[in-house]
Amino acid sequence: MTSLCPRVDYPTLPSPSSSPFRPFSQLPIEVIRNIVDSTAPSHYHPDTYPERQSTLRSLCLTSRLFCQLAKPLLYAVVRLSTRDQINAFRDTEQARAKEIETREFFLDGQAFGEQLGDLYVLLATNSSLRKIELCDFETEIDLSQFARLKSESASSISYIALFSC
Amino acid sequence: MDLCSAGPFVLHRLEELGLQDVHPDSQQLFSPSAFPALRVFSFFFQASHLYDIGPLLLGLEPQLDLLWIDGSFQLNGLGPDELDRINRKTLFDCPLRRIAEILPYVQFCRITNPSPNTRFPNTLQALEDIVRASSTPLPSVLYLAIKESVDPTLEGWRQSFWNMCRARNMEVVYEPVFDWNIDCGRPTEFYRRMRGGKGKRA
Numbered sequence: 485m486t487s488l489c490p491r492v493d494y495p496t497l498p499s500p501s502s503s504p505f506r507p508f509s510q511l512p513i514e515v516i517r518n519i520v521d522s523t524a525p526s527h528y529h530p531d532t533y534p535e536r537q538s539t540l541r542s543l544c545l546t547s548r549l550f551c552q553l554a555k556p557l558l559y560a561v562v563r564l565s566t567r568d569q570i571n572a573f574r575d576t577e578q579a580r581a582k583e584i585e586t587r588e589f590f591l592d593g594q595a596f597g598e599q600l601g602d603l604y605v606l607l608a609t610n611s612s613l614r615k616i617e618l619c620d621f622e623t624e625i626d627l628s629q630f631a632r633l634k635s636e637s638a639s640s641i642s643y644i645a646l647f648s649c
Numbered sequence: 650m651d652l653c654s655a656g657p658f659v660l661h662r663l664e665e666l667g668l669q670d671v672h673p674d675s676q677q678l679f680s681p682s683a684f685p686a687l688r689v690f691s692f693f694f695q696a697s698h699l700y701d702i703g704p705l706l707l708g709l710e711p712q713l714d715l716l717w718i719d720g721s722f723q724l725n726g727l728g729p730d731e732l733d734r735i736n737r738k739t740l741f742d743c744p745l746r747r748i749a750e751i752l753p754y755v756q757f758c759r760i761t762n763p764s765p766n767t768r769f770p771n772t773l774q775a776l777e778d779i780v781r782a783s784s785t786p787l788p789s790v791l792y793l794a795i796k797e798s799v800d801p802t803l804e805g806w807r808q809s810f811w812n813m814c815r816a817r818n819m820e821v822v823y824e825p826v827f828d829w830n831i832d833c834g835r836p837t838e839f840y841r842r843m844r845g846g847k848g849k850r851a
Binding site for chain 2: 593618620621622623624625626627628629630631632640641642643644645646647648
């Protein structure tokens with residue numbers, strides 16, 4: 485009886501050691517890290533931010549290894565424009581047990597309303613903060629609060645921009 | 650947006666502070682001792698003609714690598730001595746329609762936000778007329794926030810303007826701004842020249 489399926493002779497796969505192509509998991513971690521780093525801009529920019537976050541979120545869902553590398557980048561640059569986003573970020577922050585630090589915050593005053601306590605708490609919980617941009621806050625911003633942040637944070641902030649859009 | 654301080658404070662590593670339409674309740678907020686590492690200060694305030702900006706800028710000036718301010722409003726708030734002290738490190742932004750007012754006084758200025766409908770030769774022609782009519786010293790560098798045209802049919806306009814500026818020892822730098830809502834159209838080339846390799850952006 486002959487088979488209905490024609491016989492196909494697949495080429496023999498070369499052993500992993502002789503193949504020029506290797507799965508990601510076999511690449512040195514630093515190489516993978518460079519690849520992940522190169523997928524997203526390292527700083528906040530309003531034009532690139534949505535795509536940046538979307539790309540990193542996708543990488544986080546790809547594998548444990550990718551998640552481990554992409555997650556710090558995802559949280560390194562954060563824009564919060566609504567109250568829901570603030571709440572979601574705070575919950576995530578507690579869930580991630582502060583293992584990951586935010587370097588750049590872009591915060592929209594409309595999301596905070598008059599509850600500036602939330603703002604200062606948010607800033608205070610991030611000890612790696614470098615850059616803060618605050619836009620359209622209706623309530624007075626107290627600069628001395630920035631100096632009272634967690635000691636590492638207050639001494640690491642190198643850029644502050646305050647503006648009305 | 651208003652700024653205040655509940656008490657004395659020090660931001661030890663703050664290198665760059667940008668304020669746009671932010672009103673400080675007191676100039677004491679900007680004491681150099683509060684910002685010992687500050688090197689870059691930008692200040693844009695629509696009602697700055699009501700605000701004595703001189704002491705604020707002079708207090709910070711010795712430690713700054715560069716200042717970037719709205720020339721068309723803030724120049725009026727500066728006395729000759731104050732202007733003299735900050736001039737060599739300050740970029741004054743100014744719209745084309747007001748450039749003639751600041752041209753004789755500043756060392757670096759940038760023409761901002763020309764109407765998208767303004768054609769390249771019209772801008773250059775207007776500028777050429779202003780520069781030609783000016784008998785006072787001109788800035789050493791004029792930054793134009795417009796794209797330098799490579800259209801060969803406009804080469805005559807471009808070359809004529811360039812020749813005249815060169816004859817008056819004024820360098821022209823074209824640096825288009827694609828979105829004025831991002832960092833107020835941060836003048837990258839001026840930053841590069843004034844700061845060199847110092848202080849990568851946070």
